[in-house]
Amino acid sequence: GQGQQGGPVAEDFVDITTVEPNVPAPEEGENASTGSFTTECGTNEEGHFNSDNVIAAPGVSNGAHHVHD
Numbered sequence: 001g002q003g004q005q006g007g008p009v010a011e012d013f014v015d016i017t018t019v020e021p022n023v024p025a026p027e028e029g030e031n032a033s034t035g036s037f038t039t040e041c042g043t044n045e046e047g048h049f050n051s052d053n054v055i056a057a058p059g060v061s062n063g064a065h066h067v068h069d
Contacts, residue, residue: 039054039055050064051064
């Protein structure tokens with residue numbers, strides 16, 4: 001297909017603050033991950049522009065597809 005002509009319109013969206021959560025939490029299986037992690041992204045003090053995205057696409061070269069200056 002060629003996609004929607006003209007892009008989204010206001011009626012395509014809902015005010016997220018008016019939506020009640022209704023998705024039950026998944027059951028914890030035997031090998032479930034129940035923790036969390038953080039990563040220190042830094043402030044680019046050394047001028048590195050890394051287009052790899054180790055969070056969303058680990059192991060994928062150029063996974064971010066772009067960099068921010």
